[in-house]
Amino acid sequence: MRFCSDLALKVVPLAYKLQEEGFQVGRYRARSLMQKLGLKVLQRKAYKVTTKRKHHHAVADNVLNQQFNPVIANHSWAGDITYLRTAEGWLYLAVVIDLYSRKVIGWAMNKRMSENLVCRAMDMAIHLRQPTEHLLFHSDRGSQYTSKKYRKLLKKHKITASMSSVGACVDNAVVERFFGSLKHEWLLNVIHLTRDTMKEDVEAYIRYYNHDRLHTANGNLSPINFEKSQLKVSNMT
Numbered sequence: 001m002r003f004c005s006d007l008a009l010k011v012v013p014l015a016y017k018l019q020e021e022g023f024q025v026g027r028y029r030a031r032s033l034m035q036k037l038g039l040k041v042l043q044r045k046a047y048k049v050t051t052k053r054k055h056h057h058a059v060a061d062n063v064l065n066q067q068f069n070p071v072i073a074n075h076s077w078a079g080d081i082t083y084l085r086t087a088e089g090w091l092y093l094a095v096v097i098d099l100y101s102r103k104v105i106g107w108a109m110n111k112r113m114s115e116n117l118v119c120r121a122m123d124m125a126i127h128l129r130q131p132t133e134h135l136l137f138h139s140d141r142g143s144q145y146t147s148k149k150y151r152k153l154l155k156k157h158k159i160t161a162s163m164s165s166v167g168a169c170v171d172n173a174v175v176e177r178f179f180g181s182l183k184h185e186w187l188l189n190v191i192h193l194t195r196d197t198m199k200e201d202v203e204a205y206i207r208y209y210n211h212d213r214l215h216t217a218n219g220n221l222s223p224i225n226f227e228k229s230q231l232k233v234s235n236m237t
Contacts, residue, residue, distance in 0.1 A: 057146035063162035064138040068174050069217060073100040073227065074131040078138040079121060079145075080175040081113055084183075084202070086192040093202060094118045094144075096125040096137075097175055101230075102215050103223035104178065104206050105129055109199050115147040122150075126157055138162040140172060181209070 070076045079096040092113040096106035106125030110117050122137075137154060139145040141163050154161055164171035186205040192198040210223050218226035 057143060057148075058151075059141045059146055060161035060163045062138075062165055062171060063136055063160060064171070066171060066173070068099050070100050073098055074129050074135055075100060076136045076138065077105070077125065078172055078175050079106075079118065080140060080172055080179070081117065081142065081144065082179040082182075083113075084187070084192075084198055086195050086198045088193070088195050091195045091198050092117060093179075094121040095175065095178065096121050097178060098125075098129070098223075099174055101223040101226045102174060102178075102217060103210050103227065107202075107206060109195075109202065111195060113144065115144045115149045118144045118150055119153055122153060131157070131159070133158045135159045136162055138164070138172060140164045141166065178209070181213070 064076060064078070067076070076099045077096050078099055079094060081092055081094045084091045084093055089111060091109055091111060094108050094117045095104055097103065098105050105128050106121040106123070108117050108120035108124065118139075135158070137159050139161075144150065145161075145163070151161065169176055182202065182205055186208075187201065190201070192201065211225075212222050214220045214222060215226070221229060
């Protein structure tokens with residue numbers, strides 16, 4: 001039941017969401033309500049490497065250096081690849097997230113984890129955001145991100161590459177957190193018979209994540225509402 005999946009979040013975001021709907025509920029009351037409804041605070045599984053890192057391509061320095069809260073949009077983006085299980089086999093998902101608002105601005109899915117996958121996700125992000133110069137993009141050191149084709153795409157749009165240190169998933173924590181939320185808030189215990197149904201469910205979650213899911217980094221606003229609120233502030237100054 002998708003309603004239960006939506007509510008099976010963390011206690012604090014659930015409390016803020018209820019407050020947004022007009023209910024006077026604190027974190028402890030939210031925990032009590034979750035227990036009565038049989039909802040559990042889900043524990044994330046350990047990080048697992050998905051991209052291929054054994055290659056001889058040049059790698060970029062860690063320019064981002066865990067600076068996850070830029071003060072303007074289109075300053076720092078981050079991306080990665082994760083795998084999703086279906087009855088037909090694995091489906092790979094590549095995303096691009098604007099760290100300013102945590103909004104997912106580009107994504108692509110395919111049964112093959114290739115350089116084309118990450119290029120398609122970046123192409124979507126560029127088309128949506130139309131970034132200017134001085135944009136930073138952070139990823140891990142996987143062969144898809146260090147490939148000649150991907151580096152050429154970044155260079156074409158004057159995007160500076162930044163890459164995590166070896167084995168340091170915390171260097172890309174925002175994207176890893178998104179993948180954890182997708183798998184444990186939305187896809188947990190849901191069996192997908194085909195890759196097509198998985199794609200539909202992932203896109204539904206991205207819409208929910210961008211429009212409705214609250215983020216403490218955004219002052220407990222969803223990514224889209226945070227960007228709207230900041231636009232109003234900038235128009236007033």
